[in-house]
Amino acid sequence: MKTDIQIAQEAKMLHITEIAKKIDLRDDELELYGKYKAKITDDFLNRMADKPNGKLILVTAINPTPAGEGKTTTTVGLGMAMDKIGKNAIIALREPSLGPVFGVKGGAAGGGYAQVVPMEDINLHFTGDFHAITAANNLLCAIIDNHLQQGNELRIDQRRILFSRVTDTNDRALRNITVGLGSKADGIPRQDHFMITVASEVMAILCLAADLDDLKERLGNILVAYTYDGKPVFCRDLNANGAMTALLKDALKPNLVQTIENTPAIIHGGPFANIAHGCNSVRATKLALKLADYTITEAGFGADLGAEKFLDIKCRVAGLKPDCVVLVATVRALKYNGGVKKEDLKEENLDALKRGAVNLEAHIENLQKYKLPVVVALNRFESDSDAELAYITQLCADRGVELALSEVFAKGGDGGIDLAHKVVAACEMPADFTFMYTDDMSIKDKIRAVASKIYGADDVNFEAAADKAIADIEALDPKYTKFPICVAKTQYSLSDNAALLGRPSGFKLNVREVKLSAGAGFIVVLTGAIMTMPGLPKKPAAFSIDVDNNGNITGLF
DSSP states (O other), rough: OOOOHHHHOOOOOHHHHHHHHTTTOOOEEEESSSOEEEEEHHHHHHHTTSSSSOOOEEEEESSOTTTOHHHHHHHHHHHHHHHHHHOEEEEEEOOOOOOHHHHHSSSSSEETTTEEEEEEEEEEEEHHHHHHHHHHHHHHHHHHHHHTTOOOOOEEEEEEEEEEEEESOGGGGSEEEEEESSGGGGGOEEEOOOOGGGSSHHHHHHHOOHHHHHHHHHHTTTTEEEESSSSSEGGGGOOOOHHHHHHHTTTOOOOOOEETTTOOOEEEOOOOOOSSSSSSHHHHHHHHHHHEEEEEEEEESSSIIHHHHHHIHHHHHOOOSSSSEEEEEEEHHHHTTTTOGGGGTTTHHHHHHHHHHHHHHHHHHHHHHHTOEEEEEEEEOOOOOOHHHHHHHHHHHHTEEEEEOOOOOHHHHGGGGGHHHHHHHHHHHHOOOOOSSSSTSSSHHHHHHHHIIIIIEEEEOOHHHHHHHHHHHHHHOOOGGSEEEEEEEOOSSSSOTTTOSSOOOEEEEEEEEEETTTTTTEEEETTTOOOOOOOOOOSOOOOOOEOOOOOOEEEOO
């Protein structure tokens, strides 16, 4: 059996200018990064400003398991299948982070015969967007410490510096560090922290910014610290946002690539959904809506994280209204939710399937609360029995949603024909999109709304630190209370406890910390034991990755 990278390397890619022609992009609206990658300039958006938008399709999933669900694979395969049935479609994805690529999860380019290419480039340095975000973030950190060293005119309290350094690799040793050690010329000693780049507010800002002016303003609005008098200090007070914007000027432009079947794909931005808002950039999505009749995008992890944030944050900020949601599931993952060990998932087990299917039911019901049509894409495996498939088919029918068996991993676009037809039909159904909470609700009530309506929690427990942080945000400026919330939570459970599979009940969501992302325009809510800097496993994926003397990469999935 061929590996993902072998399949990708055998793909017959077209020159990126040929891909651009498929979606009415002119050569002078591209900035080429070699033969198969390009950035799209603002010239196209200016030219097509009055063109009506196409349909917007969100792909999400049940809670992830070690068995894998194939959300990105389904997204890519659906785009290719749309092309097979004569529909003008484009795919809009996030960029992969190097952390998972060299850690445990893998990349974000799809799998099997449903991939975006060149997958090695996409999964590694790509067009340098993440490096630019890392540099801009750490420039602000350097300016903060330099301000302390040069006399601290703003009277920043070094114990209340909120902004952290970042790197785009999993490095647990950097979670808590001390900087400024050495001689007097080496800076002011203080405790500091690192996050992974995709969790940074700069990443969120890049993904939510409308244009360069908006990007600069949002960067200026980053709350970086408090003074000794308890007054807020923003990035603009340190005069750092102009230089940061200069570093991000090219990174703000969406990237154009293709699938292995030469379907156009835009890949841009990459926040994690368990510790950030988990969606590709607003600019990429809005661009895609002008380029094609159907835009297929995805949100990270399960629908309780990625989809909720896509719908309650991104759609709110950007004024987007999805036409349909595709919910990805597998029989194997549902049996895992029903208590079956990973090594036994190939065996038929209807009892476990019935126990675990409550996770699928919860996500269906949650998405229907947004008043959107839902199509379930069931990724089919050889081990799935007829009885198991029949059970899930009936479950979906009982809940008023269409189900399509997807085989895009093995068959590419041909394996998603049924799914494509059902998605097209769903896009024509009436949708009355609504949010889970209103802007005018209090911060705590917004958290309670998501906890109860999406996670199924009985209540929310606010720790003392979270209570104080919420009070501080409310006192800082009333406008911040109108921000949406971005919950950082484990992806493995609907609750904040990764061990509670299926559809937990009778639990309270534990909120331990709340942070204001004034530049991004949302309030981060940290729950459970979630961390913003992952660590590497005992045997990282990096151990398998290599390159030969000709530059050919191996072991990349």
